[in-house]
Amino acid sequence: MGEYSKALSSFERSLEIRKIALPPNHPDLATSYNNIGAMYSHMGEYSKALSSFERSLEIEKIALPPNHPDLATSYNNIGMVYYNMGDYSKALSSYERSLEIQKIALPPNHLDLAQSYNNIGAVYFHIGEHSKALSSLERSLEIRKIALPPNHPDFAQSYNNIGMVYDNMGEYSKALSSYERSLEIRKIALPPNHPGLAASYNNIGMVYDNMGEYSKALSSYERSLEIRKIALPPNHPGLAASYNNIASVYNNMGEYSKALSFYERSLEILRESVPSTHPHLNWKNIIAKHRGTKVLRSFTIRQQLAAIGCIILCCFSCIECVKISSCAKWNRTGVTIAGTGIAGSSAEQLHDPTGIFIHKKTNILYVADYGNKRIQTFDLNKLSTTGNTVASLTSNPHKVFVDDDSNGPTIYISLPLSDHIEKWVYGATSGVPIGDACFSCLGIWVDKEKNLYTVESSRFRVRKWSPQTNNSTVVAGRTDLNGSTPDRFGLPDGISVDETTGDIYVTDYINNRVQKWAKDSETGMTVAGSDFTSLSGPSCVIVDEETKTMYIVDRHNERVQRWLAGASSGDTVVGGTGRSNSSDQLNEPRHADFDSKGNLYVSDAWNHRVQMYTLIDNEPCRTSAEGLIVRPPNPADLPLGPYFQFITTDLEKMQWIGSILVCRHIGFDGPKIEFTADVKIDYDRDILYEDLFGMCAYRINLYIEIPPDEGEEKITWKTD
Incomplete structure (x- = not known):
C-alpha cells in the first residue's frame, strides 16, 4: 500500500x-x-x-x-x-x-547470486565501466536461465539492463535486440497495460531516437504513452517524460508546432505533480540522479521553458535558435556538462579535453579527449553526462570539426603528433587520412564547399585543401618562416573562417594576438591583442559573421574575451578570476563553442571538464553617438564623428547639406537627435532599410546655415 x-x-x-x-x-x-x-x-x-x-x-x-x-x-x-x-x-x-x-x-545458481551480479552490473554501468557491467549482467542472466522458467519477469529485467549498457556504448543494434527481447517477455508475463511494458517501448524509442530513425522512435514513444495513460495517474511524472520524448522527436523532425504542444503538456504535468522544492526541479540533480537512465528522461521546469522558447524561435529561424547580441551576458558561474573534474578514462570522465564542437542540428557536443585518444559525444538534449565514444584513435586529438554529409554528421579530427587529419564518416568504425600531410596540425575548419582549412603550427601557415582538385594552397602565413610581422605567425593555433567574406581569423598563440587574413591577401592584420595584458596565449577564436564580433579563448589568462569589430580591447565574458577548479574559474581553457540557444561551452583542459555558461541577457546593444561639426574650408567629404558625413556643401550660401546614418535594432524606436548651436538647423528623418539583419537603418538629413563671420567649432550633435 x-x-x-x-x-x-x-x-x-x-x-x-x-x-x-x-x-x-x-x-x-x-x-x-x-x-x-x-x-x-x-x-x-x-x-x-x-x-x-x-x-x-x-x-x-x-x-x-x-x-x-x-x-x-x-x-x-x-x-x-x-x-x-x-x-x-x-x-x-x-x-x-x-x-x-x-x-x-x-548454491551456485541461487537467485540471490543473480541479483547480486545484477546490482554490481548496475554500479559499473553508472561509473562508465561498460565491459565490467556487461560481464556482471550477463552472469546474472545465465543464473536466471537455470533457476527460472523461460518467461519469468526477471529475464525482462536482465535483458533491459543489458540493453541499457549497449545503448550507452553506442552499440544500438545490440541494445535494440536486448530491449526487444525484454519486451517480448513482458508481453507474456505482464498484464497488457503494465508500466513495465511502457518502459520497454520507451527504451526502444530512445534507441531509434539515438539512431536518427525518428518515425520508429515516435511510434514506440506513442505506444509507451498510450500504456502510461491507462496505467498511471493523470499527472504522473512518467507521462511528462513521455510527452517530453515525443516533443524531442518532433523537434528533431522539424515539426516545431507539434513539438511545442507536447513540451507544453509535459510542463503542465510537471508543474502539477512535482513540488517546487523537489530535486527534479534542479537540473544538476537530474544529471546526478538519472545518470545513464533510459527509463525516465524528464526535464526540469526551467529546461522545459527553455526548450519551448527555443522551439518558438526556431519556427522563425530554422538555422539557429538564437542570434547572439554583441552586448549579450552569460552566467559567470559555469556548470560541468562533461567530465567529472578528475582525469580518467571512464565514459563519464575526460583527460585533458582540448577541442569541442557542438553540432547544432542534433545538439550533440563532440569533445576531443586528448589524453584518452578518443572523441566523445554528449547528448545535450538529454543532459547526459555519460559520454559515447564515436572515434577511438591511435594518436592524441587536438581539435574536432563536424560537418553534414548526405549520410549524417562527418567528423574531422586534427592529430598533431601524427601530422594528419582524419575523417570519420557517419557510422564508421575507423577514420581515413584526408588532405595533405599536416605538420603539428592544430586548428581545422571545413567550409560549405567542403574545402578543408588546416593550421600547421610547426610550419607557421594555414593551408586550404580542395577535395575537388586534391590540391592545397597556403592562405595565411609564410611557410617555415615565423615572426611577428603582419605576414607571419609565431605559432598559429585556432581558426575561424568568415564564409560571407572569405576572411580567415587565426589565433597567433606566441604573439598573443588574433590575425585576420582577407581573402587572397598575402598579409594579415591584427584584430585583437598583441600584448600579454590584452591576450596571453589565445587558442581559439569564434567570429560572428554578421557583427564580426570575436569570442577568443584567452588561455593563459583563464578566460573568454569578446572583442567587437574594430575595438582596441576586449571584455571578459566568462572566467578571468584566477586559475582553479571552482565553478567560476578555469584552468587552461583551450576551445569554446555556442549551442543553438546561445549558451557558451568551454573546454577546461586541466580541470578535465567542459563547462557550460548559460545565456542570461541577450538584449541588443543600445547605440549612441555624438560629434562636432566644423564649417568649411574643411573638405566636404570629411567624416565627422561616427556614422556622420556631409555629402554636399554650398559655399556661396554658407549652407551645409548633410546626413547622419544611424542603425537601431528593429525592436527600438527611431533615434532622436539634439543640436547645440546658435545657427539655424533643420532636419528630417527617413528609413533606408526597415530590416537589415535585424537592424533598421535611418538617414537623418541636415540643413544648416552658418553666417560668414562665425567661428570654426559651433555645432555639436548627439543621438540617443
Missing part, C-alpha cells in the same frame, strides 16, 4: 519491545533494524536508512556465523543505500562483500 510512515511506526514500536525483552545482540533486533532501514530507504531518507542497516549488520556480526546469508543481505541493503545516494564506490564494495558471502553460503 506504500504507507511507509505507518509501517515505520509499527517497526519502531516492535524494536522498543524487543530491546526490553531480548539480549542486546539478539538476531531479532537485527531484523527490526533491517525493517526500519527498509522503510527509511523507501521514504528516501537514506542517511537514516544507512544508520539502521549498519546497526543491523553490527548485531549480525556478533550473533551469526561469518558467512551467514543474513550478513550478505545486510551488505546488499547497505550497498543499495549507497547506490541511491550516488556513492558508487561504497555501493560496489558492499555489493561485492555480499556476493563473496553468497558464493560460500548459497
Whole structure:
C-alpha cells in the first residue's frame, strides 16, 4: 500500500519491545533494524536508512556465523543505500562483500547470486565501466536461465539492463535486440497495460531516437504513452517524460508546432505533480540522479521553458535558435556538462579535453579527449553526462570539426603528433587520412564547399585543401618562416573562417594576438591583442559573421574575451578570476563553442571538464553617438564623428547639406537627435532599410546655415 510512515511506526514500536525483552545482540533486533532501514530507504531518507542497516549488520556480526546469508543481505541493503545516494564506490564494495558471502553460503545458481551480479552490473554501468557491467549482467542472466522458467519477469529485467549498457556504448543494434527481447517477455508475463511494458517501448524509442530513425522512435514513444495513460495517474511524472520524448522527436523532425504542444503538456504535468522544492526541479540533480537512465528522461521546469522558447524561435529561424547580441551576458558561474573534474578514462570522465564542437542540428557536443585518444559525444538534449565514444584513435586529438554529409554528421579530427587529419564518416568504425600531410596540425575548419582549412603550427601557415582538385594552397602565413610581422605567425593555433567574406581569423598563440587574413591577401592584420595584458596565449577564436564580433579563448589568462569589430580591447565574458577548479574559474581553457540557444561551452583542459555558461541577457546593444561639426574650408567629404558625413556643401550660401546614418535594432524606436548651436538647423528623418539583419537603418538629413563671420567649432550633435 506504500504507507511507509505507518509501517515505520509499527517497526519502531516492535524494536522498543524487543530491546526490553531480548539480549542486546539478539538476531531479532537485527531484523527490526533491517525493517526500519527498509522503510527509511523507501521514504528516501537514506542517511537514516544507512544508520539502521549498519546497526543491523553490527548485531549480525556478533550473533551469526561469518558467512551467514543474513550478513550478505545486510551488505546488499547497505550497498543499495549507497547506490541511491550516488556513492558508487561504497555501493560496489558492499555489493561485492555480499556476493563473496553468497558464493560460500548459497548454491551456485541461487537467485540471490543473480541479483547480486545484477546490482554490481548496475554500479559499473553508472561509473562508465561498460565491459565490467556487461560481464556482471550477463552472469546474472545465465543464473536466471537455470533457476527460472523461460518467461519469468526477471529475464525482462536482465535483458533491459543489458540493453541499457549497449545503448550507452553506442552499440544500438545490440541494445535494440536486448530491449526487444525484454519486451517480448513482458508481453507474456505482464498484464497488457503494465508500466513495465511502457518502459520497454520507451527504451526502444530512445534507441531509434539515438539512431536518427525518428518515425520508429515516435511510434514506440506513442505506444509507451498510450500504456502510461491507462496505467498511471493523470499527472504522473512518467507521462511528462513521455510527452517530453515525443516533443524531442518532433523537434528533431522539424515539426516545431507539434513539438511545442507536447513540451507544453509535459510542463503542465510537471508543474502539477512535482513540488517546487523537489530535486527534479534542479537540473544538476537530474544529471546526478538519472545518470545513464533510459527509463525516465524528464526535464526540469526551467529546461522545459527553455526548450519551448527555443522551439518558438526556431519556427522563425530554422538555422539557429538564437542570434547572439554583441552586448549579450552569460552566467559567470559555469556548470560541468562533461567530465567529472578528475582525469580518467571512464565514459563519464575526460583527460585533458582540448577541442569541442557542438553540432547544432542534433545538439550533440563532440569533445576531443586528448589524453584518452578518443572523441566523445554528449547528448545535450538529454543532459547526459555519460559520454559515447564515436572515434577511438591511435594518436592524441587536438581539435574536432563536424560537418553534414548526405549520410549524417562527418567528423574531422586534427592529430598533431601524427601530422594528419582524419575523417570519420557517419557510422564508421575507423577514420581515413584526408588532405595533405599536416605538420603539428592544430586548428581545422571545413567550409560549405567542403574545402578543408588546416593550421600547421610547426610550419607557421594555414593551408586550404580542395577535395575537388586534391590540391592545397597556403592562405595565411609564410611557410617555415615565423615572426611577428603582419605576414607571419609565431605559432598559429585556432581558426575561424568568415564564409560571407572569405576572411580567415587565426589565433597567433606566441604573439598573443588574433590575425585576420582577407581573402587572397598575402598579409594579415591584427584584430585583437598583441600584448600579454590584452591576450596571453589565445587558442581559439569564434567570429560572428554578421557583427564580426570575436569570442577568443584567452588561455593563459583563464578566460573568454569578446572583442567587437574594430575595438582596441576586449571584455571578459566568462572566467578571468584566477586559475582553479571552482565553478567560476578555469584552468587552461583551450576551445569554446555556442549551442543553438546561445549558451557558451568551454573546454577546461586541466580541470578535465567542459563547462557550460548559460545565456542570461541577450538584449541588443543600445547605440549612441555624438560629434562636432566644423564649417568649411574643411573638405566636404570629411567624416565627422561616427556614422556622420556631409555629402554636399554650398559655399556661396554658407549652407551645409548633410546626413547622419544611424542603425537601431528593429525592436527600438527611431533615434532622436539634439543640436547645440546658435545657427539655424533643420532636419528630417527617413528609413533606408526597415530590416537589415535585424537592424533598421535611418538617414537623418541636415540643413544648416552658418553666417560668414562665425567661428570654426559651433555645432555639436548627439543621438540617443
